């Protein structure tokens with residue numbers, strides 16, 4: 001066999017085993033205790049390295065000397081992730097890249113869940129003998145926010161070689177949607193089929209979190225195939241895809257303004273759980289209307305008030321302004337006018353208006369007046385033309401209308417005249433008869 005053929009075979013087997021069944025080393029912060037927020041910042045963080053392979057039968061790549069120098073061997077982990085998620089390209093920037101994925105690894109304590117929809121997972125009093133090991137959880141946020149991944153891993157006691165047992169991920173970390181459109185918030189989970197409790201059921205929970213307050217959106221007990229009652233109307237999952245592929249994505253049938261906020265997807269296995277968060281923002285640009293429309297014909301010196309209303313938009317941030325484009329085609333800004341406070345409608349959208357005192361003499365004749373709304377959902381513009389008597393030359397339509405009116409008037413006068421003369425002559429005849 002030639003060298004070339006051998007090389008091709010190796011390359012092919014690498015391809016089949018998925019990127020040589022190993023991927024670049026991931027740098028991670030080890031936090032000795034899993035207390036997010038609070039004292040976490042003050043606590044000792046230690047740099048650690050995660051070597052990852054996706055095939056349990058292949059040796060790990062030789063630890064790289066370059067990075068290991070300042071990292072204690074205690075903090076080097078040899079991870080086996082059969083799902084391959086930890087090898088996702090967004091977690092592995094090109095060599096030398098300054099931007100790095102965020103990674104955190106903590107000790108994890110397996111425990112039976114207390115939530116109602118996951119309680120059945122641990123009611124069989126199955127001896128959790130497999131739980132006796134070192135457990136870790138990791139949270140990784142990829143570059144360009146393309147992936148967030150949470151994993152729970154089990155390492156035989158005394159080793160630094162954990163296997164990923166459960167991983168939960170999302171590819172939609174931040175979602176924007178228009179109002180009243182269907183929304184899908186991605187959440188996928190994977191369970192190692194070699195884990196002895198892998199077919200003891202699962203549960204999925206979606207919670208909504210906004211400024212410290214939360215509510216349950218959807219909770220599903222996958223073991224007894226039951227939904228919790230407290231769920232929100234219009235929120236669902238594709239249950240077939242959930243059971244077949246671990247697709248726990250949340251479907252909101254019709255996006256509303258009150259849906260803006262953070263959503264947390266938690267997947268429960270017996271004694272284990274992992275979660276990812278997805279941010280949803282409802283962005284709806286305003287509709288604009290100007291009144292009076294059309295503008296009344298004005299005479300020089302007469303000031304008219306024009307109002308522009310922006311309505312049905314979300315979020316709140318909006319900037320209104322006026323612009324005038326004269327017959328010469330030059331546009332000039334007229335400022336923002338007198339902007340009113342905003343109001344909120346029953347559906348959560350906002351409205352706001354602005355008033356402009358327009359003195360046409362200062363504008364040098366007629367033209368087009370526009371109201372412009374700048375909004376995160378896109379800019380909108382509404383315009384009216386206005387004419388100043390004695391200033392603008394009549395347009396083509398105006399001339400046609402004038403000719404029409406003149407013809408009509410002519411006909412009417414002619415008819416009236418004819419009526420007059422005929423009735424007048426009748427009167428003369430009658431007078432003659434009476435004589």
Ligand SMILES: *[C@@H]1O[C@H](CO)[C@@H](O)[C@H](O)[C@H]1NC(C)=O
Nearest residue numbers: 184237238241245247249251
């Ligand atoms: C998961 O389910 C959602 C909702 O049905 C669907 O839009 C999405 O494409 C699915 N994702 C995968 C990876 O199958």
Ligand SMILES: *[C@@H]1O[C@H](CO)[C@@H](O)[C@H](O)[C@H]1NC(C)=O
Nearest residue numbers: 412415416417418419420423
């Ligand atoms: C013309 O006279 C008749 C009867 O004298 C009258 O009914 C009609 O309205 C008049 N028409 C006009 C345009 O004045």
